[in-house]
Amino acid sequence: MAKKSKLKTLLAVEDDPGLQSQLRWCFEGYEVVIAGDRAAALAAVNKYHPAVITLDLGLPPDPTNASEGLATLGEILSIHPHAKVIVVTGNDDRENAVKAVSLGAYDFYQKPVDPEILGMIIDRAHALYDLEEEYRQLLQARTTQLEGIIGASPQMQKACRMVEKVAPSDVTTLLLGESGTGKELFARALHNLSSRKSGPFIAINCAAIPEALLESELFGHEKGAFTGASKQTRGKIEYADGGTFFLDEVGDLPQPLQAKMLRFLQERVIERVGGRSEISVDVRVICATHQDLQDLIKAGKFREDLYYRISEVTLKIPPLREREGDNLMLARVFIDRFSREHGQSLKGFSPEAMQAIECHHWPGNVRELENKIKRAVIMADGDYVTPEDLELNIVDRKENEPLCLDLRHVREEAERKALQRALTVANNNVTQAAELLCVSRPTLYDLLNKYGLK
Ligand SMILES: Nc1ncnc2c1ncn2[C@@H]1O[C@H](COP(=O)(O)OP(=O)(O)OP(=O)(O)O)[C@@H](O)[C@H]1O
Ligand SMILES: [Mg+2]
Known part of the structure; x- marks a missing residue:
């Protein structure tokens, strides 16, 4: 019994009863499932998900013609696109064989069937399927690990390697990149690959919040701190305690808040607006901007000391x-x-x-x-x-x-x-x-x- 479970499943789509029984027994290492027409073939694909399928192109209702076989091929590949389909054709039917390959068949084989040769083609197809499957799983692991970041270019591969290296540490990281390059996606990937991943990821966009509200948004406020402050409110930094705080468009942080942010980064404590006590917060800080901070520094709009604090590591995301x-x-x-x-x-x-x-x-x-x-x-x-x-x-x-x-x-x-x-x-x-x-x-x-x- 144990041996049987190791057998690989091979689906043979074949309507000729003589060939059916030949195919059933001649491939060592395979459990052969036979299907005699399109409906049975599709049912078997759904049930067994076979890596390799042999498909006779001449199927009922019109076994003298390849149209039913080609239609079956199309449907098999639409439900199981990675299957290796080996098309079995009549003696002289090169044209349909080539057509089948252009439709996505892995290979073709012309009758009469020589089990030894067909067996070799099947083994090779299986080996390739296994390799590709392994590769797909690796790729899958890649994309899920880096939170859906897609890209095979050397430039992106390099940026992703950086993320993997930097993520586990708590260093304050600055993400630089043009608008729409994926800065937020990278910030989330850094969080998800860190030991803080079960903690919160809290983002705030400095450019999207009016200056008058930004301080309270970031640091929170005590009851009565200003008109309308009817209750004590925690700020976004406090909410990020135990996790990651993402300060987006940091180049737009107003000057007075730059000083307050610098103090937070140095001391790791905050004071709510109108509050007197210091609250220590344990967060990893990631900042991002599409602006050139050096230019802002030269123009006197961004504090140089803050720049050095937020850019312990700088990660440049290349434009598309x-x-x-x-x-x-x-x-x-x-x-x-x-x-x-x-x-x-x-x-x-x-x-x-x-x-x-x-x-x-x-x-x-x-x-x-x-x-x-x-x-x-x-x-x-x-x-x-x-x-x-x-x-x-x-x-x-x-x-x-x-x-x-x-x-x-x-x-x-x-x-x-x-x-x-x-x-x-x-x-x-x-x-x-x-x-x-x-x-x-x-x-x-x-x-x-x-x-x-x-
Ligand atoms: N490498 C990528 N793979 C897949 N999707 C991506 C990739 N980069 C960006 N995206 C998608 O593009 C959109 C923009 O990404 P994101 O918001 O992270 O960019 P941004 O740099 O923060 O942009 P902005 O400066 O405009 O805020 C999002 O929908 C994101 O999911
Ligand atoms: Mg963004």
């Missing part, structure tokens, strides 16, 4: 336009997310839309990309999002980009872009991407390695 390839990756994630939310089944972006996404300068960074895609999902009429849906202009090219004519560099850039596009179109299905690029899978793996796109 400097993150190689991340714009398309984020676009893909957002389109999937918003299509699901709207119950839409968009297939992706038109080639023009991808070009427009790559060429746009993204002054509003990830927030702008997110908003544009949210809009496009609502506006799109066809299967593919167009530049018009995104309100992007194809001619909107990056300005001031130096013209580089080094042929090797130009070639490599073109190659990298083609790879990224093919992967986006193929929804990261390597087999399909290789088809689109007209290269073999091993060649594609080599190229992915070369450009660090794994």
Whole structure:
């Protein structure tokens, strides 16, 4: 019995009774589940979630034609997109075999069935599935650990490594980045990776609160401290006790409060407005700004001593336009997310839309990309999002980009872009991407390695 539980499940979709019994017994190490038609195949996929599936393209009601087999393939992949489907075709049916691969089948095999060879293809498919599954789990761990921060560019990988290093310590951290680059997301990731993660994360935006109210918001007040202070109220810093306090847009902190904040950072005690007692608070402080604090210091608007206090560690979040390839990756994630939310089944972006996404300068960074895609999902009429849906202009090219004519560099850039596009179109299905690029899978793996796109 123990041995049986170790068997891997192989689903064989085959209508011919003779072949059914042959397939059932000839693969060592597998428990073979047989399905004779589309309905039985889909039921088995749902029940067993098999890593590898062999699929006869000639299925009833019309076994002489591949249409039912190709439709079954499409439905299998829509419910189990990672399955490795090996299409089994008639002797001379190369055309449908190639079509099946372009639809996402892993490989094809032409009848008559030689169990030894088919068995090797199945083993290889299984090994690849296991590897990819492991990789998916690693990726999953990555994204959940860094709270949904998406990005494969070296620039973002570097920033994420910094977060992992800095998070466990209590150092006061300054996040610098343009508007919409993900400063708040990073602040939350720092909190979630720290020992304070079960404590509160309290954020306050200095630019969003009128100066007259900000002091009380930050430090709290005693009853009767000012007109309207009808009861004692704790401030945001006090609420963050035991957790993380996120001071957003710190460049907008008014001068008198800069002095008070400096004192808090030095002494770790606060005094409520109108209060006389000192209250000690245990918080980790993270500040963020899109402004150049050095400029503010020079202009006399920001205290230099406060700057040194808040920037024990500084983390620069790169603008989206400097993150190689991340714009398309984020676009893909957002389109999937918003299509699901709207119950839409968009297939992706038109080639023009991808070009427009790559060429746009993204002054509003990830927030702008997110908003544009949210809009496009609502506006799109066809299967593919167009530049018009995104309100992007194809001619909107990056300005001031130096013209580089080094042929090797130009070639490599073109190659990298083609790879990224093919992967986006193929929804990261390597087999399909290789088809689109007209290269073999091993060649594609080599190229992915070369450009660090794994
Ligand atoms: N790397 C990323 N992966 C996924 N989503 C991201 C990423 N970066 C930013 N976002 C999303 O983009 C939006 C803007 O991010 P966030 O609010 O953290 O930026 P910000 O730098 O604080 O912007 P602002 O300066 O405008 O306050 C959010 O919806 C966030 O979830
Ligand atoms: Mg923000």
